[in-house]
Amino acid sequence: MSSMSEIMEPVVARCLKEAKELGESACYNKPICYFRSRKRRPSSSQDDCSKDSQMDECSAALVLMSLSCSPHSPNLNAFSYTSTSPGSSSSSASYRSTPSPPPRAYSPQSAPLSSSSVSDEGIVMDYYPDDLPRKKKSVTRIVFQCTWPSCLKITNTCESIEAHVRNEHLKDQICGDAEEEFYYTEIELGYTSPPPTLSHRDMARPFHEDPDYQRQLVGTMRQNLLMGPISIPQSPHKILKLSPRPHSPKMPVSPRRIRGENKKCRKVYGMEHREQWCTQCKWKKACSRFGD
DNA sequence: AATGCCGGGCA
């Protein structure tokens, strides 16, 4: 009987801690009791998605416009505007006056619509009121594609693509400015789930194999199921990124691991479902489940 | 403010 308290104590302690971290007093017993989620879970996976698609609408409109103008434009990614970070960090934007010109990928002419006119704090352009919160049948899916010369990476969230650009391309670049925004572009697919037609260039990847796609799936699943062993519909082989690793043999000692480009357990499952985190995450170590 | 995780402590 006394052992009981011994067991409970740490649990309670953790709950209190969690409550602190959560900034509110939820979960006062075991984490599993989780009906009071109510307003928790502000953002994750699906939310991200909606968030993204929210600010995508303007760009989507642009894409549509440009598309309708030239019915047979091979590459949709003719523009790339800078989207401020989603959510609240509004004023930040302060994008550097002149980002070092994109790695001469595409001709600077077809490049972004002169940033001077719009982008600034722009993005305030009104879009067509055609997708009112009522019918979501033709929900256009937006993906983010890397515009680095020979990289065709596509992800579902802008955070992902930014991380990708940052880690893969801007890795050993001196500029500490957040220029990731200039190396990717949003493209809009006209369908809901399957990745329909893009010129095959764009579809360099089966999409289902896109780690981010999967990740999103996982996130969504947990949102829906909210429980159970997440069975990731993973493709047979693991997706390794064989990076050329143009790094001279000079790794100091602990460059503090570049932030992976995907959400880890904590964010995916949320504080409320800590039990589902991988052990490493529970221990505040490097995630082993969504490792990069 | 939230996340991710290293370094270090404790049993």
Add this chain to the structure above:
DNA sequence: TGCCCGGCATT
């Protein structure tokens, strides 16, 4: 070795 957390870097 498993577990936990302070604190810092990064987002």
